[in-house]
Amino acid sequence: MTTARTAPSTARQMKTDKSPPPQASLIVKGSDATGIVAAITSVLSERAANILSLDQYSDRSHNGTFFQRAVFEMNGLSAALPGIRTALDDLAQTYSLGYTLRDMSVPKRVAIFASKSDHCLLDLLWRHRQGQLPVSIAMVISNHPDTAEEVRGFGIPFFHVPSMGPAKLAAETEHLRLLKDNVDFIVLARYMQILSGEYIERIGVPIINIHHSFLPAFIGAGPYAKAKERGVKLVGATAHYVTDELDEGPIIEQDVVRVTHADTAAELARRGADVERAVLSRAVLWHAEDRVIRHGNQTIVFA
Structure with missing residues (x-):
């Protein structure tokens, strides 16, 4: 048997x-x-x-x-x-x-905004592909076409929406059309455009920005050249929520790296880009996992 x-x-x-x-x-x-x-x-x-x-x-x-x-x-x-x-x-x-x-089995949907600088954008796409960011990337929107092929190589829809001068109002209208009911939050991955208060209100979802300094220093263009001129000993980055007050929103994460007088402005920019990538990815991860609670102009982060 x-x-x-x-x-x-x-x-x-x-x-x-x-x-x-x-x-x-x-x-x-x-x-x-x-x-x-x-x-x-x-x-x-x-x-x-x-x-x-x-x-x-x-x-x-x-x-x-x-x-x-x-x-x-x-x-x-x-x-x-x-x-x-x-x-x-x-x-x-x-x-x-x-x-x-x-x-939490339903990932939050995110749209990434970018300009010509691609280090933060591509880092987020790579981390997402590696399973390190529990989000669904609905689209990438850029005011320049430079990264279109790289983004589409990740299987992510790419939309080129020019946003300069007179085209700004038309761009905001197109953004709202693309985003409507499609996203739970937005990430500005070095998107070099200022968002109006009315536009932020109409979008109606949280917006995370990465700033190329340990706020509030060196606001504006050419931050690493300014840092070199001032002889700084630290360069850093700040991820924060966007409000109608420029670069004054609740801070999610910050970090710095030590530099010396011998570093060129280009070297400062390279080191700063490394910090920007790390800080932004942590902020996006923590937001995606509901670890950040906004309280006035502060945040409680259970990281």
Whole structure:
């Protein structure tokens, strides 16, 4: 009599095919009070959600504002989300809280704006292709055609929209047409155009910019030449959210690199580009993973 056996390779496949439960992020912000953490975790545990991470911060110096980021997993997440939202709505009224709840299996959609400088743009595209940025890149928009072939080589739609002088209003109109209902946020990867307050308001989604200095120094054209003239010892970069005040939005991430008097302006620019790439990619990653909470002109970053 022969006993049927499962082939070893099949058995191994059966063990490894089980996917982990889907994950969701929960961001909470509001007035601090005793019992908030217990109440929030109870909502999740009562529905058999497994909390993977829980970060919180209370700013006692500003009337006790409470911030929290939780990531949890559970089977049947999509079906459970409406019930979780209902429970959180009741909790929000009790404790005067605001919250966002998101299924993290659905990546945020992003549009990247660029000009002639391509180092930040290509770095983001490469990291995305390597699986390092959990986003869906909907498109790249540039006011110059120089990077079109490289972008399309990544399989990303490229749109050349000139935006200089009289063409600026027409460009903004075209941007709005392309972006409407297609993106959750925008990244300015060295996009060398100033966005008007009206335009920012009409876009209606967060915009992340990379600035080629440790703000607020060396604003404007030729920052590394200015840095050389001033004999700086550090060059850096700042990633921040865009507001109607130029380069004054909430800062997400910053970094610097040490330089010396012997470095040329070109060398400063090369080193600065390295910092810009790293700072921008971290800011985009943290935003994509719901790690950044805006609070006035500040940010709480659970990195």
